[in-house]
Amino acid sequence: MAQTVLVVNAGSSSIKYQLVDLETSQAIASGLVEAIKEPVGGHYQHVYNGEKHDVHEPIPDFHTGFKRVLGFFDEFGPNLKDSGIIAVGHRVVQGGWLFPQPALATKKVVQDVKDLAVMAPLHNGPEAVGIEAMKDLLPDVPQYIVFDSSFFFQLPPEAKTYALNKDVAEKYHIERYGAHGTSHEYVGSLVPGLVGKPAEGFKQIVLHIGNGASASAQISGKPIDTSMGLTPLEGLVMGGRTGDIDPAVVFHLIRNAHMDVDELDDLFNHKSGMTGLTGYGDLREVHKLIEQGNKDAKLALDIYVHRIVHYIGAYWAELGGLDAITFTAGVGEHDEIVRAKAIKALEPFGVKLDEEKNNAHSSEPRIISTPDSKVAVCVIPTNEELAIARKGLALVKAGEDSYGNKVADFQ
Numbered sequence: 001m002a003q004t005v006l007v008v009n010a011g012s013s014s015i016k017y018q019l020v021d022l023e024t025s026q027a028i029a030s031g032l033v034e035a036i037k038e039p040v041g042g043h044y045q046h047v048y049n050g051e052k053h054d055v056h057e058p059i060p061d062f063h064t065g066f067k068r069v070l071g072f073f074d075e076f077g078p079n080l081k082d083s084g085i086i087a088v089g090h091r092v093v094q095g096g097w098l099f100p101q102p103a104l105a106t107k108k109v110v111q112d113v114k115d116l117a118v119m120a121p122l123h124n125g126p127e128a129v130g131i132e133a134m135k136d137l138l139p140d141v142p143q144y145i146v147f148d149s150s151f152f153f154q155l156p157p158e159a160k161t162y163a164l165n166k167d168v169a170e171k172y173h174i175e176r177y178g179a180h181g182t183s184h185e186y187v188g189s190l191v192p193g194l195v196g197k198p199a200e201g202f203k204q205i206v207l208h209i210g211n212g213a214s215a216s217a218q219i220s221g222k223p224i225d226t227s228m229g230l231t232p233l234e235g236l237v238m239g240g241r242t243g244d245i246d247p248a249v250v251f252h253l254i255r256n257a258h259m260d261v262d263e264l265d266d267l268f269n270h271k272s273g274m275t276g277l278t279g280y281g282d283l284r285e286v287h288k289l290i291e292q293g294n295k296d297a298k299l300a301l302d303i304y305v306h307r308i309v310h311y312i313g314a315y316w317a318e319l320g321g322l323d324a325i326t327f328t329a330g331v332g333e334h335d336e337i338v339r340a341k342a343i344k345a346l347e348p349f350g351v352k353l354d355e356e357k358n359n360a361h362s363s364e365p366r367i368i369s370t371p372d373s374k375v376a377v378c379v380i381p382t383n384e385e386l387a388i389a390r391k392g393l394a395l396v397k398a399g400e401d402s403y404g405n406k407v408a409d410f411q
Helices: 062-076 107-118 124-137 150-154 166-171 181-195 248-256 261-269 273-278 283-291 295-319 329-334 336-344 355-359 384-398
Strands: 004-010 015-021 026-034 042-048 051-057 085-092 143-147 203-209 213-219 222-226 324-328 376-379
Touching: 004 124, 004 384, 015 062, 015 384, 026 062, 042 062, 051 062, 062 124, 085 124, 085 384, 107 124, 124 143, 143 384, 150 181, 150 222, 181 203, 181 213, 181 222, 181 324, 181 376, 181 384, 203 295, 203 329, 213 295, 222 295, 248 261, 273 283, 273 295, 283 295, 295 336, 324 329, 329 336, 336 355, 336 376
Parallel strands: 004 085, 085 143, 203 324, 324 376
Antiparallel strands: 004 015, 015 026, 026 042, 042 051, 203 213, 213 222
């Protein structure tokens, strides 16, 4: 009988889900729930067997949204029980200092997720609500959590520790936790095989570039550095986030613009980045503006690429050499302009892009550098859902997580 895992990613007002077949590694059904608790009305989309089913109606809360989703599986297929569902996996952004590994979603673990929302308020709170709703609706199915920050638990002390007062940092658990770890781990594991080199000793930079964006440096599949920090705000320029910025800008705006904490949080996380520079967080719209001669858009793209190149250079030095640079996520996989601009800056170091391969559109992992390039340049589609599903299978087989919580407790 087939074995499947329902992978859930709950946002502040949305739910994304996939039913993953562990034998074929394919999503056999997927969907989206949008505008939860929004006055404009909600939207459901369920995709199965090549057919899309759209429903527009108010969605007052997550419990209602999840209940409707389970109804879609009964109405449109596939039936979850007949599909061999063994678990529900939830993506959570911040596991902090508590969760170096996935965890079964016990009451205490979910409360810990809520407590960690102080470091990821846009993510952990809604994710905890989603976990509780799904546990209530599928009480006999084991529920587990995979944390975006867990992969970066392995960072060396010199990379994870900020030069902040030691007592303050320890008291408030301030250090580099990173994010997008599930994607960085999954993509990074595929690169050596694609390039044709052994994983042991392999030195690589993975660029997860989407609306949120982060970079990681890895040796032998383990991270030695990453661009996101205590929160997902640090690092590369993003759709609405500033990325790296002088912390004194906060003090300056408090003193001179009289902004409070919530206003600053909104400014830095939602109204900055490409949105703040151009009015658009979507790079496709930015490219259109550039074609129309918009100077602000051109500058914004130059800033965006400059930050990517900056991190590649820094990580290349930290790694002490480099075998591969890999682009992934929405922009990384589909924006040949950003890839070309970033790699062009590396030409003096012997990195050469094959323009034809870079411009070709493909959903398959591929090398887009020339055969004589000193560093392989790759494009690999990320698949966080598959990675999360596989971790769930390992938990169910083991019967417990690394914290002593048992799958049998859910039966």
